[in-house]
Amino acid sequence: MKYNVIALTQLNSDQIKKLGFLHQRVLHSLLTDLGAPFLEHYYQIARADSSVIGMCALGAEGNLLGWVVGSPLPGQVARRMSEAGGWFIIQVLRVLVANPKAIWQAFVSLRSASVTMKPGAVELTYLGVDESARKMGLGRELLSAFIDAARAKGFASVELSVExxxxxxxxxxxxxxxxxxxxxTEGAFDRHRMELILK
Ligand SMILES: CC(C)(COP(=O)(O)OP(=O)(O)OC[C@H]1O[C@@H](n2cnc3c(N)ncnc32)[C@H](O)[C@@H]1OP(=O)(O)O)[C@@H](O)C(=O)NCCC(=O)NCCS
Structure with a gap:
């Protein structure tokens, strides 16, 4: 399968929207429960945040096949979503009606994200590969690209949470x-915190 791995910063707005849909389709996470508007907004903020390491794999026809994203300040991107004032309040109210547990889980996760990072660590927050492109080495390639970028930026370790x-x-x-x-255990989820020591 042919694909190009490019930086998250290179995605246009339409591709950011598609990334939100890909995330919603393949990766169960807090943001998935909050819904598509949150996902698109999250990746718009992540694309513009200089602390974020992000890469995406584009197929031959420009279709998104996978992505990886993370930051040494994982709570920052999430918290910046709340700075969108009226939009944020409307979205929270929408989720509160449709899926109140997701709001509780968001609160629990944000608190936990801000206290678990070790000094010098970068968090790999999300990694996913479209079902059509799995078991062909793309997940490993995106993960390696993230680790290489983390090493190049001088981080001491990569941390992540996985169900x-x-x-x-x-x-x-x-x-x-x-x-x-x-x-x-974080809210409704049993998770492992995994780490890779870089130096
Ligand atoms: C996890 C995920 C990213 C793997 O992507 P992928 O492109 O299929 O992975 P790769 O082809 O690069 O496989 C690399 C290694 O992962 C392991 N692996 C991948 N899929 C596996 C499966 N279904 N069962 C067991 N091991 C698996 C294998 O060890 C494989 O190494 P090998 O090829 O030497 O045996 C993909 O399954 C996915 O997107 N899952 C949904 C989203 C998700 O769970 N993301 C992680 C959240 S923390």
Whole structure:
């Protein structure tokens, strides 16, 4: 399969919207529960945030096949979403009516994200590959690109959280050298915190 890996900053607004849809389709996360408007907004902010490391894989026809994104300040991007004033309040109210548990989970996750980072660490926040492109090495390539960028920026380690039942992702992370640092429950989810020491 042919694809190009490009920086998140190179995506146009239409591709950012598509990234939101890809995330919603393939990766269960807090943002998925909050819905498409939050996802699109999250990636718009991430694209413009200089602390963010992000890469995307585009197929031969320009279709998005996968992405990886992370930051040493993972809570910052999420918190900046709330700066959109009226838009944010309307979206929160919308989710509160449709899926109140998601708002509670958001609160729990944001608190947890801000206290678990070690000094010198960068968090890999999201990684996903379209179903049509799985088991061909793309996930590993995106993960390697993220680790290379983290190393080049001088980070001491890469951290991530993964749901304990996500066998595919845990196998991928373990294969490139991540180890479980601790296991914990965050709201409704059992998770592992995994880390890769870079120096
Ligand atoms: C996890 C994910 C990114 C892997 O992407 P991928 O492109 O299929 O992975 P790769 O082809 O690069 O596989 C790399 C390694 O991962 C492991 N792996 C991938 N899929 C696996 C599966 N379904 N079961 C077990 N191991 C798997 C294998 O060890 C593989 O190494 P190998 O080829 O030497 O055996 C993909 O399954 C995905 O997008 N899942 C949904 C989103 C998600 O869970 N993201 C992670 C959230 S923390």
């Amino acid at each position: 304990a039942e996500n066998a595919a992702a845990i196998a991928l992370y373990t294969r490139v050298g991540f180890r479980v640092a601790r296991s914990y």
